[in-house]
Amino acid sequence: MRTHGTDAPAHGPLSLRAEMKERTGKNTARCYQCGKCSAGCPMAGETRLRPHDVMRLVNQDARARLLADESIWLCLTCETCTERCPNGCDPARTMDALREMALEASPGSPPRALLAFHRAFLDQVRWTGRSFELGLVADYKLRTGALLQDVATAPGLVARGKLGFVPHPIDGVKEVRRIFEACEEATRAASGKKEGA
Amino acid sequence: MARIGVFVCHCGENIGRTVDCARVAGEIGKLPGVVHSVDYKYMCSDPGQALIKQAIAEKGLTGVVVSACSPHMHERTFRRAAGGAGLNPFLCEMANIREHCSWIHEDREAATDKAIDLARVIVEKVKRNVPLETIRIPVEKRALVIGGGIAGIQAALDLADGGAEVVLVEKEPSIGGHMSQLSETFPTLDCSQCILTPRMVEVYQHPRIRLMAYCEVDAVEGYIGNFKVTIRQKARSVDETKCNGCGACQKACVVKNVPSEFDERLGKRTAIYVPFPQAVPNIPVIDREHCAYFKGRARGMKKDACGKCKEACARGAIDFAQEDRFVTEKVGAIVVATGYELYSIGKDQPAAGLKGYGEYGYGTVPDVIDGLQFERLASASGPTAGKLLRPSDGKVPKKIVFLQCVGSRDPAKGIDYCSKVCCMYVAKHTMLYRHKVHDGEATVFYMDVRAAGKGYDEFTRRAVEEDGAVYVRGRVSRVYRDGDVVKVLGFDTLNGTPVEIDADMVVLATAMRPRKGIEKLAQTLSVSYDRHGFINEAHPKLRPVETNTAGVFVAGACQAPRDIPDSVAMASAAAAKVLGLFSNEMLEREPTVARVDAALCAGCFHCERVCPYGAVEHKEVRDRKGNLLKVVADVNPGVCQGCGTCQATCPSKSVELMGFTDEQIYAEVNALAL
Amino acid sequence: MRVGYYPGCSLHGTARELDESLRAVAPPLGLELVEVNDWSCCGATSAHATSHLLSVALPARNLALAEEQGHDQLLAPCAACYNRLASARHAVACDAALAETIEDVLGRPFPSTVAPRNLVEVLRARLDLLRERAVRPLTGLKVACYYGCLLVRPSEVCSFDDPEDPVSMEEVVTATGATPVAWRRRLDCCGGAFSVARTGSVVRLSRAILDDARSAGADAIAVACPMCHSNLDFRQKALVRRGEAELPVLYLSELVGLALGLDAETLGLGRHFVDTKALVERALASKPGPAAKPGPRPSAPAAAAKPASPAAAGTEAV
Numbered sequence A: 001m002r003t004h005g006t007d008a009p010a011h012g013p014l015s016l017r018a019e020m021k022e023r024t025g026k027n028t029a030r031c032y033q034c035g036k037c038s039a040g041c042p043m044a045g046e047t048r049l050r051p052h053d054v055m056r057l058v059n060q061d062a063r064a065r066l067l068a069d070e071s072i073w074l075c076l077t078c079e080t081c082t083e084r085c086p087n088g089c090d091p092a093r094t095m096d097a098l099r100e101m102a103l104e105a106s107p108g109s110p111p112r113a114l115l116a117f118h119r120a121f122l123d124q125v126r127w128t129g130r131s132f133e134l135g136l137v138a139d140y141k142l143r144t145g146a147l148l149q150d151v152a153t154a155p156g157l158v159a160r161g162k163l164g165f166v167p168h169p170i171d172g173v174k175e176v177r178r179i180f181e182a183c184e185e186a187t188r189a190a191s192g193k194k195e196g197a
Numbered sequence B: 001m002a003r004i005g006v007f008v009c010h011c012g013e014n015i016g017r018t019v020d021c022a023r024v025a026g027e028i029g030k031l032p033g034v035v036h037s038v039d040y041k042y043m044c045s046d047p048g049q050a051l052i053k054q055a056i057a058e059k060g061l062t063g064v065v066v067s068a069c070s071p072h073m074h075e076r077t078f079r080r081a082a083g084g085a086g087l088n089p090f091l092c093e094m095a096n097i098r099e100h101c102s103w104i105h106e107d108r109e110a111a112t113d114k115a116i117d118l119a120r121v122i123v124e125k126v127k128r129n130v131p132l133e134t135i136r137i138p139v140e141k142r143a144l145v146i147g148g149g150i151a152g153i154q155a156a157l158d159l160a161d162g163g164a165e166v167v168l169v170e171k172e173p174s175i176g177g178h179m180s181q182l183s184e185t186f187p188t189l190d191c192s193q194c195i196l197t198p199r200m201v202e203v204y205q206h207p208r209i210r211l212m213a214y215c216e217v218d219a220v221e222g223y224i225g226n227f228k229v230t231i232r233q234k235a236r237s238v239d240e241t242k243c244n245g246c247g248a249c250q251k252a253c254v255v256k257n258v259p260s261e262f263d264e265r266l267g268k269r270t271a272i273y274v275p276f277p278q279a280v281p282n283i284p285v286i287d288r289e290h291c292a293y294f295k296g297r298a299r300g301m302k303k304d305a306c307g308k309c310k311e312a313c314a315r316g317a318i319d320f321a322q323e324d325r326f327v328t329e330k331v332g333a334i335v336v337a338t339g340y341e342l343y344s345i346g347k348d349q350p351a352a353g354l355k356g357y358g359e360y361g362y363g364t365v366p367d368v369i370d371g372l373q374f375e376r377l378a379s380a381s382g383p384t385a386g387k388l389l390r391p392s393d394g395k396v397p398k399k400i401v402f403l404q405c406v407g408s409r410d411p412a413k414g415i416d417y418c419s420k421v422c423c424m425y426v427a428k429h430t431m432l433y434r435h436k437v438h439d440g441e442a443t444v445f446y447m448d449v450r451a452a453g454k455g456y457d458e459f460t461r462r463a464v465e466e467d468g469a470v471y472v473r474g475r476v477s478r479v480y481r482d483g484d485v486v487k488v489l490g491f492d493t494l495n496g497t498p499v500e501i502d503a504d505m506v507v508l509a510t511a512m513r514p515r516k517g518i519e520k521l522a523q524t525l526s527v528s529y530d531r532h533g534f535i536n537e538a539h540p541k542l543r544p545v546e547t548n549t550a551g552v553f554v555a556g557a558c559q560a561p562r563d564i565p566d567s568v569a570m571a572s573a574a575a576a577k578v579l580g581l582f583s584n585e586m587l588e589r590e591p592t593v594a595r596v597d598a599a600l601c602a603g604c605f606h607c608e609r610v611c612p613y614g615a616v617e618h619k620e621v622r623d624r625k626g627n628l629l630k631v632v633a634d635v636n637p638g639v640c641q642g643c644g645t646c647q648a649t650c651p652s653k654s655v656e657l658m659g660f661t662d663e664q665i666y667a668e669v670n671a672l673a674l
Numbered sequence C: 001m002r003v004g005y006y007p008g009c010s011l012h013g014t015a016r017e018l019d020e021s022l023r024a025v026a027p028p029l030g031l032e033l034v035e036v037n038d039w040s041c042c043g044a045t046s047a048h049a050t051s052h053l054l055s056v057a058l059p060a061r062n063l064a065l066a067e068e069q070g071h072d073q074l075l076a077p078c079a080a081c082y083n084r085l086a087s088a089r090h091a092v093a094c095d096a097a098l099a100e101t102i103e104d105v106l107g108r109p110f111p112s113t114v115a116p117r118n119l120v121e122v123l124r125a126r127l128d129l130l131r132e133r134a135v136r137p138l139t140g141l142k143v144a145c146y147y148g149c150l151l152v153r154p155s156e157v158c159s160f161d162d163p164e165d166p167v168s169m170e171e172v173v174t175a176t177g178a179t180p181v182a183w184r185r186r187l188d189c190c191g192g193a194f195s196v197a198r199t200g201s202v203v204r205l206s207r208a209i210l211d212d213a214r215s216a217g218a219d220a221i222a223v224a225c226p227m228c229h230s231n232l233d234f235r236q237k238a239l240v241r242r243g244e245a246e247l248p249v250l251y252l253s254e255l256v257g258l259a260l261g262l263d264a265e266t267l268g269l270g271r272h273f274v275d276t277k278a279l280v281e282r283a284l285a286s287k288p289g290p291a292a293k294p295g296p297r298p299s300a301p302a303a304a305a306k307p308a309s310p311a312a313a314g315t316e317a318v
């Protein structure tokens, strides 16, 4: 027997709500669409889906629509929604999970500029153990082709001694690399298990 | 030797369809000690009962087992039948083969086997039953009502009109409760004071009501029909027998700036005061915390710092030396009607788990008020004489935003229930506002409008359709002071747009909570309460105004959020229950109560600690010369509810529950297992 | 008092002055900062936005290192690092399965005993010393204390102060002799991590914050987060409208340093984009405070009268 909308069906993928509970430990079914999250969201004026829309779509199992929508990438993770949610639904954490799922489903899905930034940032950490801003900006510019954007300010940063030129890899850089790999491995294994189920 | 008769009922098709009743009767008839076993279509019918009576007479039965429905349904019927035939009624028991068997099984064979088991178990029990006598206790035909809000007032009047004596205890200087603070009341918009004041006066003048205002219940002993209540009369510092309520003392009082509780701190009062002009009784009290005389005393001054009221009183009624007094009253029943208070959005909270609203300013923004404060601002007798003026600067607010569900339905703030009343009073507030400020804009943020009740939905629709209130569906994220206005940041979830309003005033419909200190009173009365502190009713559907303690009843908003019609209905229901109780000279109680074997009892009093009803007393055991041998537990049969907790806890096995002794229970278990 | 120190990447780059000023104020405040050996990046928003596991594992490595190196508290002056460290610890505490996975991924034991601390709570725990040693109280300076997001939210994770009405930064500012102003946007988001990739949003959000601080009459904004600092300071040139005065944005440690009598260069005040000279001169011109003279310790200025929330009480603080 299957309770309406709550349990996973015996065959086929988990409902989005059930998967969300697995990933975040939060029960999105507690959302009663009061909109307090959206009322406090600093990005609500810029996104197509607001936090409460996202919560509703999760509960309606609208996986494809959510994962393809740019809105989930425009969350600033300021946590205002989570702080004020009457029901402990944690919209911010839900958005985190949706982004992660979007990447797993289709690595090219996030907006180019944001993805480029995150990739550039994480690559640096992977290869040196830390991030260094000049390299980050350069890498980002190369990835996005926005070469001229913001260059006016970079010399200012240099003049103020704010940009280190040389990346200093840390001693444990190998360990950090291994952490990246282990995380990717674990994530692959988990999603493989889900598909196999 | 036992001579048991067994009567298996088909209950029409109810049992007969799934259980082979004839086989049950046949199998059970083979058991040792069973001398008579029959089945019949309807045992509860007259001919059915006649079968039982006849068998008792003819076969000299020493016990009867009726295999039929739940004892809740017909135990009384069959015991009466047995009694009618001269058998002690407590030698008759039921085996439930309907709810516990035929209704829940399909396989006829297996169900029949189970029905046989169930009947056999009860046969073994009945073999060990002993005759018991119904307990009879006299009834004190006076009632105590705790709390003088509309619920307490209604209960007291109904009781007194029904012929009972009533003691009405109110902890404030005047009765009236929250209803006396309201301006106009939904769903008819009639003036609250106008309908309440006559009832308050009636209470005061009723020959059978003893009004004890400015009093609190300190201790309660005894049991249904026989409570002994200790009441603390707090020192008014005014002699009630001399005061005629002329008001001269209040005019003379030098302390004039105490925030008025009645006006929800929006107005001021003197240190010697009556809460409001229509107060009942119209006798002032001195608030010693603020009184100049008492403050001087507290500071150790030798000379009197003040005495203006005393000088002004022509009747010499001011009595600075008065102290708290205690009186005891004997009553047969108690009605709890202590009402509610509003949830505060401040940082300080009265109970663990509750949180205030930092996002709404923790109560520090002067033009953010609660519903009761709005009532006072709208009330003709209020601090602004009924003119709607905002607290910060006394301007007429042109834009008011009302927020529903503040605290209510907000588990993150510690309250998950709906306060039920707010949807209605917010609609009322928008109307009152628009009636007073014609060009005012009223915006309501809501999640759902819950207006079930006669004329209720029509009322909330009127607020929108005729009085132009704008309803926005969404919870507000933030409220803060921004210069001259109060900013409200919300979201319209129906059209998907952020909403930002520059309001002149914001009214929060804060949750209704039980009164502070209610837990202590509930413990004094041995009644249970829920995790919020609301008094529990004995059964949510079938016993809505009784509590789990016999003789204690509940009415009004102390049981759950209630509006006036609900509170009054509950109060009348509680009064009817009490009058029903009082219609008996003696109370009959089932004898299934615990009994202590004084010889075995070691006096550890575990039973006393676990007893939910306070039924365990101490009894001294003395030898013939009168020397104290030991102190043992003793169960007061009037108080005991027969729950058996003491029996399960007693380490020396010296407590037994009559009708459910260990011997009987073991016999039942053995009958199943062996 | 020795405390583990986790500077984080930005303190070696754009937020160099936070590192410099903190190291400078530590000795007079009785703090010994012991940098964690071979620390690595916390993963920041990028890990958080893309992989939950990574966003826990990267901070966890640093907490594990701190633990191995004998610390029981770890000061992360960058609010973002602090938040990541605290979130990781919280996530592991709430999820036994995750805790196991993390140990596998790290290849180290992670008993998670080290408590992450932020700049504000560490300074707030030393108010007595600060008041005593504030030889150059910043009397008359009006400061808008800006918390932003990562110091206080989610309160499940960052419980050192009230999430909707924090007081600790104001208390520190009061102890420097300056006056905190009341303003509304001190908990709003500045646009944080979108600084590079979605500048438009940052401009909108940061401008609102600057406008509000300015209209509240602030002479400066105090921050405790490199991201907030870069959005408000580095981008301010692009944010101010014609004719508007610029508003210096100082790290809380810099303000504290000024009050302690340290010079602008040591505190890295020259590294700001919005000129801090006028402000520094004003501070230098201020009369030496009572602490310079022998005598009883001054009581907190009136603005400190706000009662400390119990959550903020420094009972288990450094």
Ligand SMILES: Cc1cc2nc3c(=O)[nH]c(=O)nc-3n(C[C@H](O)[C@H](O)[C@H](O)COP(=O)(O)OP(=O)(O)OC[C@H]3O[C@@H](n4cnc5c(N)ncnc54)[C@H](O)[C@@H]3O)c2cc1C
Pocket: B146, B147, B148, B149, B150, B151, B152, B169, B170, B171, B172, B174, B175, B176, B177, B178, B179, B182, B184, B185, B186, B187, B215, B216, B217, B337, B338, B339, B340, B341, B342, B370, B371, B372, B375, B421, B425, B428, B515, B521, B555, B556, B557, B558, B562, B563, B564, B565, B567
């Ligand atoms: C803003 C607002 C507007 C409202 N408007 C309406 C309306 O228009 N129409 C409507 O039907 N309802 C309205 N209500 C609801 C209404 O107030 C309640 O239904 C009603 O007051 C409940 O009555 P009560 O007697 O149960 O409780 P209360 O009015 O709270 O009275 C309880 C009494 O018990 C006393 N008491 C408490 N503890 C003790 C103790 N330990 N010992 C002795 N005495 C004690 C109190 O002092 C008080 O006098 C409104 C409520 C609010 C908050």
